[in-house]
Amino acid sequence: MNQEIFKDDWELIVGLEVHVELATQTKLFCGCLNQFGSEPNTNVCPVCLGLPGSLPVVNETAVYFAMRLGRALRCSVNRSVFARKNYFYPDMPKDYQISQYDLPTNLDGYLELPTGESIGIERAHIEEDTGKTTHIGTSGRISGSDYSLVDYNRAGIPLIEIVSKPEIRTIEQAKAYVSELRGIILALEISDAKMEEGSIRVDANVSVREIGEDNLRTRCEIKNVNSLKSLGRAIEYEANRHISLYGNGESPKQETRHWDEDAGRTRSGRSKEDAEDYRYFTEPDLVPLNPSKEIITKIDQEMPELPSERRGKLANLNGVKLNDVALLVERNHDAFALDAIKGGGEPEQVVKHLVNNLSDGLGELTTEALAQLVQMENKSEITSTQAKKMLGELVLRGGIPSDLATELGFEAVSVKDLENLVDQLINEHTNEWERFCSGDTKVQGFFVGQVMKSTSGQADGKAINKILNERSTNK
Amino acid sequence: MSGRVPEKYQSASEIADLVTTREISAVEILDRYLNQINEHEEDVHAFNLVTINEARAAAKETDRLIVEGEKPGPLAGVPVAIKDNLCTKGIPTTASSKILEGWKPPYDATVVKKLKEAGATIVGKTNLDEFAMGSSTENSAFGPTRNPHDLSCVPGGSSGGSAAAVAAGFAPIAIGSDTGGSIRQPAALCGVVGVKPTYGGVSRYGLLAFASSLDQVGPFATSVKDAAIVHEVIGGYDPLDSTSIKQASNSFVQVIDEGVNKLKVGIISELMGGIDGITHEVIEQTNKAVSALSDAGAQVEEVSLPAALYCLSAYYLIAPAEASSNLSRYDGVRYGLRVDGANLKEMNVNTRTEGFGDEVKRRIMLGTYALSAGYYDAYYGKALKVRRLLAENFADLYKDYDVLLSPTSPCTAFKLGAKVNDPMTMYVNDVCTIPSNLVGHPAISIPFGSGKDGMPIGVQILAPPMKESVMYQAARTLEQASQ
Numbered sequence: 001m002n003q004e005i006f007k008d009d010w011e012l013i014v015g016l017e018v019h020v021e022l023a024t025q026t027k028l029f030c031g032c033l034n035q036f037g038s039e040p041n042t043n044v045c046p047v048c049l050g051l052p053g054s055l056p057v058v059n060e061t062a063v064y065f066a067m068r069l070g071r072a073l074r075c076s077v078n079r080s081v082f083a084r085k086n087y088f089y090p091d092m093p094k095d096y097q098i099s100q101y102d103l104p105t106n107l108d109g110y111l112e113l114p115t116g117e118s119i120g121i122e123r124a125h126i127e128e129d130t131g132k133t134t135h136i137g138t139s140g141r142i143s144g145s146d147y148s149l150v151d152y153n154r155a156g157i158p159l160i161e162i163v164s165k166p167e168i169r170t171i172e173q174a175k176a177y178v179s180e181l182r183g184i185i186l187a188l189e190i191s192d193a194k195m196e197e198g199s200i201r202v203d204a205n206v207s208v209r210e211i212g213e214d215n216l217r218t219r220c221e222i223k224n225v226n227s228l229k230s231l232g233r234a235i236e237y238e239a240n241r242h243i244s245l246y247g248n249g250e251s252p253k254q255e256t257r258h259w260d261e262d263a264g265r266t267r268s269g270r271s272k273e274d275a276e277d278y279r280y281f282t283e284p285d286l287v288p289l290n291p292s293k294e295i296i297t298k299i300d301q302e303m304p305e306l307p308s309e310r311r312g313k314l315a316n317l318n319g320v321k322l323n324d325v326a327l328l329v330e331r332n333h334d335a336f337a338l339d340a341i342k343g344g345g346e347p348e349q350v351v352k353h354l355v356n357n358l359s360d361g362l363g364e365l366t367t368e369a370l371a372q373l374v375q376m377e378n379k380s381e382i383t384s385t386q387a388k389k390m391l392g393e394l395v396l397r398g399g400i401p402s403d404l405a406t407e408l409g410f411e412a413v414s415v416k417d418l419e420n421l422v423d424q425l426i427n428e429h430t431n432e433w434e435r436f437c438s439g440d441t442k443v444q445g446f447f448v449g450q451v452m453k454s455t456s457g458q459a460d461g462k463a464i465n466k467i468l469n470e471r472s473t474n475k
Numbered sequence: 476m477s478g479r480v481p482e483k484y485q486s487a488s489e490i491a492d493l494v495t496t497r498e499i500s501a502v503e504i505l506d507r508y509l510n511q512i513n514e515h516e517e518d519v520h521a522f523n524l525v526t527i528n529e530a531r532a533a534a535k536e537t538d539r540l541i542v543e544g545e546k547p548g549p550l551a552g553v554p555v556a557i558k559d560n561l562c563t564k565g566i567p568t569t570a571s572s573k574i575l576e577g578w579k580p581p582y583d584a585t586v587v588k589k590l591k592e593a594g595a596t597i598v599g600k601t602n603l604d605e606f607a608m609g610s611s612t613e614n615s616a617f618g619p620t621r622n623p624h625d626l627s628c629v630p631g632g633s634s635g636g637s638a639a640a641v642a643a644g645f646a647p648i649a650i651g652s653d654t655g656g657s658i659r660q661p662a663a664l665c666g667v668v669g670v671k672p673t674y675g676g677v678s679r680y681g682l683l684a685f686a687s688s689l690d691q692v693g694p695f696a697t698s699v700k701d702a703a704i705v706h707e708v709i710g711g712y713d714p715l716d717s718t719s720i721k722q723a724s725n726s727f728v729q730v731i732d733e734g735v736n737k738l739k740v741g742i743i744s745e746l747m748g749g750i751d752g753i754t755h756e757v758i759e760q761t762n763k764a765v766s767a768l769s770d771a772g773a774q775v776e777e778v779s780l781p782a783a784l785y786c787l788s789a790y791y792l793i794a795p796a797e798a799s800s801n802l803s804r805y806d807g808v809r810y811g812l813r814v815d816g817a818n819l820k821e822m823n824v825n826t827r828t829e830g831f832g833d834e835v836k837r838r839i840m841l842g843t844y845a846l847s848a849g850y851y852d853a854y855y856g857k858a859l860k861v862r863r864l865l866a867e868n869f870a871d872l873y874k875d876y877d878v879l880l881s882p883t884s885p886c887t888a889f890k891l892g893a894k895v896n897d898p899m900t901m902y903v904n905d906v907c908t909i910p911s912n913l914v915g916h917p918a919i920s921i922p923f924g925s926g927k928d929g930m931p932i933g934v935q936i937l938a939p940p941m942k943e944s945v946m947y948q949a950a951r952t953l954e955q956a957s958q
Binding site: 046049050051052053054055056057058084086088090093094095096143148150277279280281284285286287 | 561562568570575578580581582584679680681682683684686687688714715716717718796797799800803804805806808809810818819820823843846847848851855
């Protein structure tokens with residue numbers, strides 16, 4: 001945790017509730033298209049409009065997706081029951097939301113962060129999305145608006161809500177949790193997982209306590225967080241708000257608060273007086289979901305490789321940094337890296353090139369080419385600057401590095417030639433050489449520059465430095 | 476037909492035969508029933524809407540199909556009245572509530588669709604207690620229905636309009652819904668046959684929900700066989716209803732005359748004596764029914780269903796709880812009545828205050844309370860336990876007995892206004908019918924004699940889930956004995 005912010009030995013406690021829109025063809029309880037960006041109220045029918053007499057029929061693919069996510073999060077997949085969450089709001093056609101309550105599909109799992117830490121998952125349940133309300137008028141909110149428009153295209157789109165345990169202790173962990181979850185969802189291909197389009201929505205339950213304290217203090221639920229960056233800012237703001245309340249002898253009240261991105265603060269949503277009693281009860285229009293052992297076995301067998309396993313394959317290799325591995329997996333470049341390493345490329349350099357020089361894509365580059373390029377670099381046949389230039393060309397038009405080096409005239413100057421050049425310079429510039437030997441590092445640049453000049457920049461700077469140092473030590 | 480209660484009813488199966496063989500046209504049949512409606516509907520008020528034009532068009536279409544040699548279906552030309560809580564495409568569906576003012580469903584309920592496919596002629600939408608909440612059809616926003624046998628009496632409820640329509644010869648068949656007895660009790664009070672099928676045996680798709688785990692759609696008819704024929708038509712698996720039973724076996728008519736010889740029948744003692752307000756004549760007629768079954772070769776014994784004593788209490792927690800949620804959608808936002816207010820919440824409140832009647836409000840409040848945090852376990856949770864206990868009681872009995880028997884209603888039709896101010900007295904009317912809903916089992920009410928006042932008395936046969944065949948056999952035996 002950032003010490004500048006959380007002074008006075010306060011500990012941050014965060015639990016995240018992440019809603020993910022599933023990329024099924026149709027909605028959760030009817031045959032309407034699950035599609036983002038259609039004309040308002042075109043993907044609707046009696047069921048998702050909640051017309052009198054209509055009944056829900058559960059989408060089996062959505063359930064299958066939910067169970068796959070459950071297994072990926074190491075949850076137990078159980079007999080589950082849909083429940084109604086009752087409250088009035090115009091974007092909810094039935095004025096109740098079909099969700100799951102005491103018997104969710106997935107229970108008790110965990111998610112492993114790139115750092116190796118794991119965060120407990122309490123549950124991951126299935127529920128339907130609501131419609132989308134637009135308030136027309138200057139306020140932009142329902143109170144004070146001239147009128148409001150509701151688009152029910154989103155009503156009934158399948159969601160999974162993943163509820164973490166309150167085990168997140170830093171802002172970095174919170175962010176890493178969401179991006180790891182996103183990585184898993186993408187690996188499973190169950191959602192397009194776009195935070196900016198709302199297909200992943202994150203609510204943060206934030207509280208603080210003094211270090212050493214065992215009990216959890218009052219938490220606030222922060223909504224309307226639309227990016228990882230806002231997630232961090234919102235948590236930070238809210239934790240500091242709690243700390244200063246406690247500092248003044250007050251305490252926060254349990255409530256829902258909205259993150260205001262422009263103002264950089266959270267604002268109280270509903271007041272305590274209006275606290276909702278959702279009156280959950282079993283949804284009588286649906287029957288329990290009872291997944292067979294065979295289905296769960298099949299899900300496990302067909303599980304794609306998850307980010308943590310993919311990271312594991314690279315993380316143990318010599319000289320490779322965890323952060324870089326996480327980045328490669330996120331960019332889907334990990335398999336490429338592994339192939340290049342298998343083809344003879346030094347792990348450290350293969351990863352370094354992929355992370356630093358290939359973030360815009362691999363283009364025509366092959367794993368063999370990358371392996372060869374790294375080898376040439378290691379043998380000092382090319383310099384790192386040349387390697388970088390060559391990578392650019394290889395991405396653009398492919399090809400074999402050795403041929404390309406010839407074509408570009410990137411014949412590295414041999415060590416013998418470099419030594420000759422350096423010795424000649426020492427003889428010609430005795431004053432500068434004396435200064436160098438007495439520790440004046442400023443003249444180092446002079447010698448390197450001269451060598452570069454006479455080799456038209458093809459010499460390896462590092463190699464020159466090495467020779468200079470050898471000569472001065474042996475003087 | 477001409478009297479308010481015809482001396483003899485023409486059966487639906489006979490009508491279908493005559494229409495199919497072109498001895499009479501569907502249009503002619505329809506006109507006969509429309510005449511009867513014309514003559515007596517003003518007194519009875521069985522309908523919220525008589526759909527004359529649509530009915531005539533449907534009858535003509537049936538006749539055309541027959542002329543062209545196509546198979547018209549088992550209900551060819553049979554007029555059918557539909558309870559006004561079942562969706563009919565393009566035709567107002569009100570649940571006898573002001574809150575649905577002007578709403579026309581864009582789709583047919585599965586039951587309505589199946590009836591149309593079977594060649595039936597839909598003649599109109601029948602009155603009911605608002606959202607099927609009541610036992611007298613007095614809780615209708617459009618005025619009460621009257622019992623054709625005595626206009627000063629109620630027809631029972633909530634499907635009072637459907638029961639009265641069949642009793643008055645407005646239609647040989649009507650469809651109702653039964654959540655706690657809403658088909659069987661009015662059938663008993665109006666002297667017709669009424670069936671509540673096994674839960675899941677008939678699709679609920681398109682039925683405006685009152686209490687989803689209890690609601691079931693079923694037929695009214697003037698004979699057991701007609702009821703069975705219609706049951707076969709409307710029953711069966713519907714992919715649009717998740718609670719619909721997949722292996723629904725639907726052949727009742729074929730075995731209806733197999734009798735009750737060697738059948739074991741249990742008389743539920745808790746539902747005979749000891750019920751508040753049960754009349755001597757009802758007990759007497761039920762005992763006569765017992766003798767009739769016994770004479771026909773059945774082995775009849777008195778049995779105990781202990782949980783029956785708690786059913787009424789459990790029902791009046793479970794049904795209102797589900798109703799409080801089911802009726803939330805009537806909020807003035809999307810369809811039906813909207814009464815404006817200064818803001819959204821006020822609009823919701825104003826709409827519901829004006830749109831719902833007293834009984835509906837009473838049950839929404841009851842149900843909301845029963846589900847509230849802190850009260851759930853004591854009320855709703857406990858009611859669910861009674862439900863499980865009752866299911867065990869029934870299961871035990873059905874190990875030894877094929878069917879059970881009880882009165883349908885503790886008394887004959889009462890006077891209009893007699894019980895409207897005392898909800899508890901009204902609720903007790905359903906004491907014999909509620910147990911079947913709580914466990915989802917089928918039951919039928921058959922007219923069996925009448926009281927001193929000449930008003931019909933009904934007897935109820937209960938059967939295990941999906942065992943309607945044996946239920947119809949026993950009912951058919953009683954029907955024959957009563958004639």
